[in-house]
Amino acid sequence: MTTIWGSITIVYMILIIPTIxxxxxxMANNNSxxxxxxxxxxxxxxxxxxGWENLIxxxxxxxxxxxxLLALSNIFPIGQGLMLLIVIPCFYMYLARSVALLYTSNKx
Numbered sequence: 001m002t003t004i005w006g007s008i009t010i011v012y013m014i015l016i017i018p019t020i021x022x023x024x025x026x027m028a029n030n031n032s033x034x035x036x037x038x039x040x041x042x043x044x045x046x047x048x049x050x051g052w053e054n055l056i057x058x059x060x061x062x063x064x065x066x067x068x069l070l071a072l073s074n075i076f077p078i079g080q081g082l083m084l085l086i087v088i089p090c091f092y093m094y095l096a097r098s099v100a101l102l103y104t105s106n107k108x
Contacts, residue, residue: 025103
């Protein structure tokens with residue numbers, strides 16, 4: 001039973017979370033209309049234009065980068081405070097910018 005839930009979790013993390021990122025980018029691109037984040041057909045078409053491979057590669061690279069930053073913060077004693085005040089906000093700016101660039105990379 002545990003492996004079934006583990007498999008569902010992995011599929012969720014690999015497919016749904018990047019889709020949510022593109023949905024938020026779609027909302028931002030449509031004058032912040034919340035309804036644009038729920039236009040599933042438009043979001044799936046955009047992901048098809050970007051390519052699922054590119055989206056998943058982006059997700060894996062940003063996940064690895066986050067894990068490296070997390071590991072570095074645990075190694076150094078001053079790292080956790082530095083992580084909260086400087087590194088995490090910079091990482092979220094990188095994340096938002098990379099999603100925006102990915103979203104506009106194959107804009108029709």
